[in-house]
Amino acid sequence: MSPVRRAVLGSAVLLLVVAGLLPVAGMILRSLTAGGHLGFEAYRGLLGSARQWSLAGNSLLLAALTTVAALLLGVPAGVLVGRTDLPGRRLLAALLAMPLLLPPYLNAVAWMAAGSASGPVARVLGEGAARTLSHWLFGLPGCVLVLSTAFMPLIMLLVAAALRGVPPRLEEAGLLAAPWRTVLLRISLPLAAPAILLGAALVFLLALGDVTVPPSFRYPVFAVESLSQFSAFYDLSAATAAAMPLAAITAAVLGLEALVSRWTGAGTAGRGREPGPPPTVPLGRFRLPAAVTAWSVAGLLVGAPLLILVLRAGGPASYAAALGQAGGSLVRGLLLAAVGGTLLAAEGFLLAVLGVERPRGAGAAADATALFLFAVPGAVMGVGLIVLWNHPWANLIYATPLILLLGYLARSTAVTLRICRATLELVPPGLVEAGRVAGIGWGRRLVWILAPAAWRGLAAAWLAGAVFCLRDVGMTLLVHPPGWDTLPVRIMTLAANGAPELIAALCVLLVAATVIPVGLLAGLVGRMEAGS
Amino acid sequence: MSLLALEDVRVTFGHRVALDGVSLAVEVGERLVLLGPSGCGKTTVLRLLAGLAVPDRGRVLIGGRLAAAEGRLLVEPEQRGLGMVFQDLALWPHLSVAGNLELGLRARGTPRTDRRRRVRAMLELVELGELAGARPGELSGGQQQRVALARALVLEPEALLLDEPLSSLDLELARRLRTEILRLQERLGFTLVHVTHDPEEADQMATRTLRMDRGRLAG
Ligand SMILES: Nc1ncnc2c1ncn2[C@@H]1O[C@H](COP(=O)(O)OP(=O)(O)O)[C@@H](O)[C@H]1O
Ligand SMILES: [Mg+2]
Numbered sequence: 106m107s108p109v110r111r112a113v114l115g116s117a118v119l120l121l122v123v124a125g126l127l128p129v130a131g132m133i134l135r136s137l138t139a140g141g142h143l144g145f146e147a148y149r150g151l152l153g154s155a156r157q158w159s160l161a162g163n164s165l166l167l168a169a170l171t172t173v174a175a176l177l178l179g180v181p182a183g184v185l186v187g188r189t190d191l192p193g194r195r196l197l198a199a200l201l202a203m204p205l206l207l208p209p210y211l212n213a214v215a216w217m218a219a220g221s222a223s224g225p226v227a228r229v230l231g232e233g234a235a236r237t238l239s240h241w242l243f244g245l246p247g248c249v250l251v252l253s254t255a256f257m258p259l260i261m262l263l264v265a266a267a268l269r270g271v272p273p274r275l276e277e278a279g280l281l282a283a284p285w286r287t288v289l290l291r292i293s294l295p296l297a298a299p300a301i302l303l304g305a306a307l308v309f310l311l312a313l314g315d316v317t318v319p320p321s322f323r324y325p326v327f328a329v330e331s332l333s334q335f336s337a338f339y340d341l342s343a344a345t346a347a348a349m350p351l352a353a354i355t356a357a358v359l360g361l362e363a364l365v366s367r368w369t370g371a372g373t374a375g376r377g378r379e380p381g382p383p384p385t386v387p388l389g390r391f392r393l394p395a396a397v398t399a400w401s402v403a404g405l406l407v408g409a410p411l412l413i414l415v416l417r418a419g420g421p422a423s424y425a426a427a428l429g430q431a432g433g434s435l436v437r438g439l440l441l442a443a444v445g446g447t448l449l450a451a452e453g454f455l456l457a458v459l460g461v462e463r464p465r466g467a468g469a470a471a472d473a474t475a476l477f478l479f480a481v482p483g484a485v486m487g488v489g490l491i492v493l494w495n496h497p498w499a500n501l502i503y504a505t506p507l508i509l510l511l512g513y514l515a516r517s518t519a520v521t522l523r524i525c526r527a528t529l530e531l532v533p534p535g536l537v538e539a540g541r542v543a544g545i546g547w548g549r550r551l552v553w554i555l556a557p558a559a560w561r562g563l564a565a566a567w568l569a570g571a572v573f574c575l576r577d578v579g580m581t582l583l584v585h586p587p588g589w590d591t592l593p594v595r596i597m598t599l600a601a602n603g604a605p606e607l608i609a610a611l612c613v614l615l616v617a618a619t620v621i622p623v624g625l626l627a628g629l630v631g632r633m634e635a636g637s
Numbered sequence: 638m639s640l641l642a643l644e645d646v647r648v649t650f651g652h653r654v655a656l657d658g659v660s661l662a663v664e665v666g667e668r669l670v671l672l673g674p675s676g677c678g679k680t681t682v683l684r685l686l687a688g689l690a691v692p693d694r695g696r697v698l699i700g701g702r703l704a705a706a707e708g709r710l711l712v713e714p715e716q717r718g719l720g721m722v723f724q725d726l727a728l729w730p731h732l733s734v735a736g737n738l739e740l741g742l743r744a745r746g747t748p749r750t751d752r753r754r755r756v757r758a759m760l761e762l763v764e765l766g767e768l769a770g771a772r773p774g775e776l777s778g779g780q781q782q783r784v785a786l787a788r789a790l791v792l793e794p795e796a797l798l799l800d801e802p803l804s805s806l807d808l809e810l811a812r813r814l815r816t817e818i819l820r821l822q823e824r825l826g827f828t829l830v831h832v833t834h835d836p837e838e839a840d841q842m843a844t845r846t847l848r849m850d851r852g853r854l855a856g
Binding site for chain 1: 687688689713714715716717718719720721723725726727728729730731732740741743744745788789792
């Protein structure tokens, strides 16, 4: 093995371990040494309290309902946008995916504004309707609505990608005997089952660990009431003890997911090597009803909240005030996102290369680690980072934005890793082998051949990485150094007592700061692709 | 001493045995053709010689030096100094024709002006001088074959490994390109290991032919 290869890939693995695994390990240690000696003291308080158990019950209920709702929305959406001739499917996919790019609580702000006494529903349908809406949303239903909207795109995107990776021959064999509907249900979707399972597991874990939406609807959950509270008051031993069950559940759910998908044995979906897109499924007479339904759902879940925020924000005065209050946070957030996205794309690319070269050994371990760190609640990771780095000797990291970049690497490498991996698997192995025979060393093959051949994936990874940095709240809220809050964090802190117009204007700014760059870059990539 | 040699190699993929008990020696300057039906292991032989595959059993020698043995790769492909034209060509789609030829020279540290000169000369030799700036995707099948050939030859390899380079072309074009390869070999003097399933092609190209069948050398 070339020394360059060992050094480069070794550093990438080491970075993931230092950024993500060490904080978790530090946390375990800390939770076991509360009070200065080894023991389970910190857990005793936690496990002995009836309140914690009821909070845990609430959390699990919320996560389960969110997963069910996200599956009901995400699987059909994935089929429709991934494989059918639904009118406007690309735009629909973009619209439905938008909430994943934004902090989930934006929709919570919007729905609360919708139901407020002076909100749009009250103005159009009367105050009674507004009261009914806000009464209905308050508590569990609002949380499920917002979180399933936010995380459903994960399932949609995974299902769409898996369906596009089903070998066309398998479907064609079915089409000789049965109509498309049957082929999709009996052949394509079962082959996509691992993707659906992974999506469901991730949605469950993300909903379980969210600390931003439940407080908006005053729904008490474990991650907020225990973890965030304890860490806000710097009771770190209690916070680490509260973080442990969440980290353990994350590991357990992902382990179970891996086991089940191995048992079912389906690993072929999503790894198609055959060139060209798979055939499009004609919707026939269902085309119009399906389009109306899909677009209405997207309008209600994504369009309506955005419209409400715009209406609520009102005129330019609100935006001027918003920029005055949080312009600095916006700039800092974008800057951190640009740097973080670059780091994440590089890290994801290198680990994806490792995954392609060593699909069973180190590559699989890196992928599992990244996925675990992605699913660990942001607040848990935040507590871990504090425990690990809040020491005088680590001020260079803890008191600077480096701590945030480490956290972003820990939390979102899975995203860029999976994107790069999917692209690398489409690069014919001959391209790299031809480089080897031509005497080109490992590092140069990476830069001269592999990266250019996978540039589309790298661009997408950079964009996704940046967006996932910008949208992070749970972790950033806890660990950002003084003067380095980002826009979503600033909105969270202002939301408690800021004027509603100001908050709405800030939310719209955040949407614009995310969606405009994403749209521009996606358009640019699309044009370059059409040109080549 | 032979230029390239396999000694009693065995290669398996899972339970499937791709090569078993294969020994062969390639002498300097000869044109060896491996002839056999699809799936008999021809590509695997070339990949062993190139270092892209490793034998589970047996040894691979390059210039008398042990290059791989018993599951271990001892000389990396990038250090073997061989040229190879892949069955699917594997041209780098993001580089121009000239860029495809230049990359290996760059890796070797050949100075820029020298590089340019050699690339231009090689492209003239395969009659692609006009197309130096084109992307592989813009070329016809025959032109792509010649780029792949030129990319391998510009590095002046001791031996050239050709994996059914003409199988996707129509008969007339294939015949013309075979003549061209023979002309290049005469001119540049490299050793040739050529793999094909087509007996006519073997007749035209070979100074020596070995037949393969189901992972073994026949006859
Ligand atoms: N990467 C691989 N994985 C599994 N089987 C392979 C692989 N490469 C080759 N084989 C098998 O090894 C045998 C020889 O293949 P190959 O050398 O490509 O034959 P040829 O080039 O003569 O058509 C075939 O049975 C083929 O299916
Ligand atoms: Mg072959």
